[in-house]
Amino acid sequence: MEKQEWYLEYEIQKNRPGLLGDISSLLGMLSINIVTINGVDQGKRGMLLLAKTEEQIVRLESILRTMDTIKIVKLRKPKVRDRLAVRHGRYITHDADDKKTFRFVRDELGILVDFMAELFKQEGHKLVGIRGMPRVGKTESIVAASVCANKRWLFVSSTLIKQTVRSQLFREEYSDQNIFIIDGAVSVRKANEKHWQLIREIMRIPAVKVIEHPDIFVQNSEYSIDDFDYIIELRNNPNEEITYDSMYKNQLFQDSEFEGFDF
Structure with a gap:
């Protein structure tokens, strides 16, 4: 046995x-x-x-x-x-009222990567949302966790290197061993119906999907926060407020400034 x-x-x-x-x-x-x-x-x-x-x-x-x-x-x-x-000598912080919400600060990126890697290793559908202000390390942590979990990552929408908004996948990319990364803000601001149709197809794949800015994503789609299995919040410091007001005020959603911005 x-x-x-x-x-x-x-x-x-x-x-x-x-x-x-x-x-x-x-x-x-x-x-x-x-x-x-x-x-x-x-x-x-x-x-x-x-x-x-x-x-x-x-x-x-x-x-x-x-x-x-x-x-x-x-x-x-x-x-x-x-x-x-046991690995890190302390428990990660989670919301007392919402057990699926876990909180990290930038100094804890190593623990965050470990946490997401453990989630990514699990089989089947997992929908993970990650909140955080610009340049806090959200996308980099997702990629690092994918590497740790020995999974391939695919950007469905992103601004990490250049603006990415995909409307189709190659046949071999429809794999339940891939980590599908969606930037909710990019998908809402820049995408067309073909892109959203692809997102719906990806949601049906029994694989891990990670959505940055889940609040923006659900406000402009048929999905809700209740659909998420885990919500991760990443801050520069414990007292930082995660808000999108500064993004709108700085016109980060305008075409001239949106392209190439990593948030």
Whole structure:
């Protein structure tokens, strides 16, 4: 039987020498392997474990709950946030009211790329929106995450290098292994009906689609924010407000200034 991964997170109640060794010995006696271990918050440790059967995990939990030195916080199949917490030593920030919205600042681009790469590795349809002000690193992060996930990226609409507005794909580009990148602002401002027909076709492909400026995109299309599986917000600093007012005031949507602008 193939081993399965589990995530254990516990809070230290009484920190004493040898505590980690005791837990490691217990895992060894139950034939459970430790894949990764790291502190994930003040006074908390996270572990990725490998076990052959769920019964091993049930026995582990029952023993750990008898220990007065630790308190189990989580013991479950690992989620993306769990893997990243162990890898980077802390949890990524998500909106308390909207669980599908995750927040990053520019200093956290490495964590953001890791997070998106984990999403991109998943099979099937995923619709990801990314908000952020100009020059904050949205497109570059998407491309870097595609590389990390070993996926090919395709710009359906973009201004990263030059203005891109596509109205058709080559046959080999209709692949569920591709990452389709759409700049919602470009599609709304510059595209024709053929481009929107292509977007509808892409939406039906069981693959990852990433849409920059999702709010502009949904305001001018038949899609809604509820259609998105994840919303990512990227800021220069935690207090920065993401707004499109400055773009309109600076006439960034006018033809003369829009071309070649990376936002």
